[in-house]
Amino acid sequence: IVREVCHWILNLEQEHFYVCLLYLLIPPHPSGDVPDSRRPFLAPHTPLPSGLVLENFDQTIVCSTFGSLESQEDFRTPEFEEFNGKPDSLFFTDGQRRIDFVLVYEDESKKENNKKGTNEKQKRKRQAYESNLISHGLQLEATRSVSDDKLVFVKVHAPWEVLCTYAEIMHIKLPLKPNDLKTRSTFDTFNWFTKVLRVNESVIKPEQEFFTAPFEKSRMNDFYILDRDSFFNPATRSRIVYFILSRVKYQVMNNVNKFGINRLVSSGIYKAAFPLHDCKFNYKSEDPNCPSERYLLYREWAHPRSIYKKQPLDLIRKYYGEKIGIYFAWLGYYTQMLLLAAVVGVACFLYGYLNQDNCTWSKEVCDPDIGGQILMCPQCDRLCPFWRLNITCESSKEEERIPFTTCGKCIRITLCASAVFFWILLIIASVIGIIVYRLSVFIVFSTTLPKNPNGTDPIQKYLTPQMATSITASIISFIIIMILNTIYEKVAIMITNFELPRTQTDYENSLTMKMFLFQFVNYYSSCFYIAFFKGKFVGYPGDPVYWLGKYRNEECDPGGCLLELTTQLTIIMGGKAIWNNIQEVLLPWVMNLIGRYKRVSGSEKITPRWEQDYHLQPMGRLGLFYEYLEMIIQFGFVTLFVASFPLAPLLALVNNILEIRVDAWKLTTQFRRMVPEKAQDIGAWQPIMQGIAILAVVTNAMIIAFTSDMIPRLVYYWSFSIPPYGDHTYYTMDGYINNTLSVFNITDFKNTDKENPYIGLVRLSFTVLNQKICLLTCLVVLPGTVTSETHPGTHKSINTTSTIGT
Numbered sequence: 001i002v003r004e005v006c007h008w009i010l011n012l013e014q015e016h017f018y019v020c021l022l023y024l025l026i027p028p029h030p031s032g033d034v035p036d037s038r039r040p041f042l043a044p045h046t047p048l049p050s051g052l053v054l055e056n057f058d059q060t061i062v063c064s065t066f067g068s069l070e071s072q073e074d075f076r077t078p079e080f081e082e083f084n085g086k087p088d089s090l091f092f093t094d095g096q097r098r099i100d101f102v103l104v105y106e107d108e109s110k111k112e113n114n115k116k117g118t119n120e121k122q123k124r125k126r127q128a129y130e131s132n133l134i135s136h137g138l139q140l141e142a143t144r145s146v147s148d149d150k151l152v153f154v155k156v157h158a159p160w161e162v163l164c165t166y167a168e169i170m171h172i173k174l175p176l177k178p179n180d181l182k183t184r185s186t187f188d189t190f191n192w193f194t195k196v197l198r199v200n201e202s203v204i205k206p207e208q209e210f211f212t213a214p215f216e217k218s219r220m221n222d223f224y225i226l227d228r229d230s231f232f233n234p235a236t237r238s239r240i241v242y243f244i245l246s247r248v249k250y251q252v253m254n255n256v257n258k259f260g261i262n263r264l265v266s267s268g269i270y271k272a273a274f275p276l277h278d279c280k281f282n283y284k285s286e287d288p289n290c291p292s293e294r295y296l297l298y299r300e301w302a303h304p305r306s307i308y309k310k311q312p313l314d315l316i317r318k319y320y321g322e323k324i325g326i327y328f329a330w331l332g333y334y335t336q337m338l339l340l341a342a343v344v345g346v347a348c349f350l351y352g353y354l355n356q357d358n359c360t361w362s363k364e365v366c367d368p369d370i371g372g373q374i375l376m377c378p379q380c381d382r383l384c385p386f387w388r389l390n391i392t393c394e395s396s397k398e399e400e401r402i403p404f405t406t407c408g409k410c411i412r413i414t415l416c417a418s419a420v421f422f423w424i425l426l427i428i429a430s431v432i433g434i435i436v437y438r439l440s441v442f443i444v445f446s447t448t449l450p451k452n453p454n455g456t457d458p459i460q461k462y463l464t465p466q467m468a469t470s471i472t473a474s475i476i477s478f479i480i481i482m483i484l485n486t487i488y489e490k491v492a493i494m495i496t497n498f499e500l501p502r503t504q505t506d507y508e509n510s511l512t513m514k515m516f517l518f519q520f521v522n523y524y525s526s527c528f529y530i531a532f533f534k535g536k537f538v539g540y541p542g543d544p545v546y547w548l549g550k551y552r553n554e555e556c557d558p559g560g561c562l563l564e565l566t567t568q569l570t571i572i573m574g575g576k577a578i579w580n581n582i583q584e585v586l587l588p589w590v591m592n593l594i595g596r597y598k599r600v601s602g603s604e605k606i607t608p609r610w611e612q613d614y615h616l617q618p619m620g621r622l623g624l625f626y627e628y629l630e631m632i633i634q635f636g637f638v639t640l641f642v643a644s645f646p647l648a649p650l651l652a653l654v655n656n657i658l659e660i661r662v663d664a665w666k667l668t669t670q671f672r673r674m675v676p677e678k679a680q681d682i683g684a685w686q687p688i689m690q691g692i693a694i695l696a697v698v699t700n701a702m703i704i705a706f707t708s709d710m711i712p713r714l715v716y717y718w719s720f721s722i723p724p725y726g727d728h729t730y731y732t733m734d735g736y737i738n739n740t741l742s743v744f745n746i747t748d749f750k751n752t753d754k755e756n757p758y759i760g761l762v763r764l765s766f767t768v769l770n771q772k773i774c775l776l777t778c779l780v781v782l783p784g785t786v787t788s789e790t791h792p793g794t795h796k797s798i799n800t801t802s803t804i805g806t
Helices: 001-008 014-025 052-063 116-135 162-169 188-197 217-223 234-245 261-266 293-302 313-320 322-354 360-366 406-448 458-462 465-499 504-532 562-598 608-614 621-639 646-669 685-707 710-720
Strands: 101-106 139-144 151-157 174-179 210-214 247-252 256-259 272-274 741-743 761-768 772-779 789-791 797-798
Touching: 101 234, 101 789, 116 247, 116 261, 116 562, 151 608, 162 217, 162 234, 188 608, 217 772, 234 313, 261 272, 272 608, 293 313, 293 646, 313 322, 322 621, 322 646, 406 465, 406 504, 465 562, 504 562, 504 621, 504 685, 562 621, 562 646, 562 685, 621 646, 621 685
Parallel strands: none
Antiparallel strands: 101 151, 101 272, 139 151, 174 210, 247 256, 741 761, 761 772
16 A cells, blocks of 8 residues: 555656645544545645555546646537426436536537637636546536526536545545434423424434444445435535535646636636535425425424424534534524523613612702703803703613624735734724714704703603714714725635635634624724713813814713613614625525526426526625624624613524524525535634623623712712711712712813803803712802802702702
């Protein structure tokens, strides 16, 4: 065996030698069955693990040294056969050989834009590729489209010997013998309840479990082979064929190999390449031997009536592969874990809603004799009017509303990191622009909205200048977020392609980190600003802080910034969910609908299975990546700011229940069947979620400590409501609002660089909350009246004015 391997290596060209040496040096995967994503995808040649498979590659070695296209005259081409009129057939015309993959191309001689030179080159590349496929042992059969004579469908079949050879090369685990170990359920007591939630076993029969091992041709008799046609299931067959399609060459130019079906599709030589669905999604196959797994998945998984049932994960894994199966298993588990968080969030919301009328500080704000008599200082210079504290009555209650060579590699990494950093700076610039918008438009709303809103009008009741500014700024922020996302997705893919990752897993992990880092800053930066920075650096009456020397720094609503943070989260979460559903559901459905109408007169013809699947939408190489990204961003919203928005877990729970079925419906009805892939876990998303969970503890603690009024209220309740600081004989929240007010004389205006904006007023008072300036109040004194006095050390204003008061 060693002599034969060395003889084979010594006869290779230099670049072929390094590729094969790379494969020989890669140790076997510890689990035996190596995921496709863990394999090098840049090498065009097939590894030879032993001399047992050398004789099967005699033809391969000759064809793998294909020279330039111009020197080749004779190609081995597939035979053309007419469609046999069986729309559900999954076999060649002979009815014996199963279709494992389909390639689609447009006949170069019938193209409308017939550029002779270009079309001839594409044709020769395609013919060279198909000839090499045949040389690798695959069997091809071509059939013209029944609705469009320009389209040609090349059906690919892998014979038994090819399947066995590549199953050994790919270390695919296959059954040895049935699993005879009995498992005991720990939930027998609740069997009557869980039976309702389980998939109907009379429809989807439980998969038989086996002991498995990596396949070896030398031990073929040890494997559980009852029938050669069923030993390799359709998903495994498609995976093996795709492995071959991705590594076969079609051209050698200047000692550079060009290979792989993905490159041929991207260059337009082929229009599509995909495995077949086994039947229509809404009807069983007419073939009695077909299991109609697509129909079963639609009926018991994707149909709306199955929304309460558990997912048939074994069948999902069998039909779509482990990578898709792991995603839906993870999504189902995450959704279950949201249930407890949703219950706690709803309980908090209901408690706040039911007790809002018993809230002492809210009653003081809403009381016309207390909050109604407090005139607040203008929140901008000159143009903003005075306003009464009780117009913020509704926002002061805890009521929630639902309205991203070594030197060469270093250079590439440096350039890519610089590009990512540039886009993050662009996001920060957009956030600053939103802040400037808030400062500018607040002045407009302050001068245009009614000064004394009608309490019976629900719109005027809530539409304060602060609320109007917050809602419009949140909507603009959401629009900017979605625009930047769309642009950066393309930029991130270009950057990652420029890095040239070695394996598919490295590629996905690199893209994952870029996209999450970008989207983390993009989605959460405005929320972090509202939660931790807004209203914290406003200065004090007589010496306010100005942005850009022009705009006074914005303040929080008298009820705090939590309501504004809730508004921001609601708009972004709700808008993102609506946008994602439009992209994931409506867009593919509309595209398929348009495609049906374009196929004039084709509706009366019997269409074969491969042509029906061709007219579905392609899932795309990164389709699953975006599904994970969507859920991780949602996880951040649920955890990072849940202290300010307790209903976020409930919204996420409802969204995910629908998301599972929407994704299932999309996969089974609107998209072509994906190539099955192996996977061990959810990849780089796991450490990202762990990092978000750790950060969530910090952010929620800071929201409670610095953004909410919880600590100041507790301090007042336990310390300042009773002697020696208070006048009450028992612990109470009475007088909390008055305790936060002090008096300011406008003659103490210290900023000599600016003209006093309070000219014309006699006295001002401002709010000090836990030694932080939160509310600005104004005392207007009529001529001849007595001004209010402040008792030293108590921060309590005593009303001695006869007409207006404090």
